[in-house]
Amino acid sequence: MRLILLAILVVLAGLIIWSLLKPSSPPAPRGGGKGDYEPMVRCQRCGVNLPQSQASRDTDGNWRCPAHRHEND
Ligand SMILES: [Zn+2]
Numbered sequence: 609m610r611l612i613l614l615a616i617l618v619v620l621a622g623l624i625i626w627s628l629l630k631p632s633s634p635p636a637p638r639g640g641g642k643g644d645y646e647p648m649v650r651c652q653r654c655g656v657n658l659p660q661s662q663a664s665r666d667t668d669g670n671w672r673c674p675a676h677r678h679e680n681d
Pocket of ligand 1: 673
């Protein structure tokens with residue numbers, strides 16, 4: 609019985625230490641590229657924010673919404 613209690617204590621201590629040591633903040637919320645999260649970009653022309661996959665870049669590297677994708681300044 610003592611051994612079981614000791615084992616439980618060791619496991620609990622390990623969990624506490626592990627939770628203290630692991631980084632509290634999740635890795636880079638704005639990094640993009642994985643799964644359900646998509647970075648938002650801003651249309652240089654009208655200023656609307658839209659998902660990066662729906663935007664396109666002009667020759668200057670500015671983001672454009674679909675409505676302004678073929679417009680030039
Ligand atoms: Zn636009």
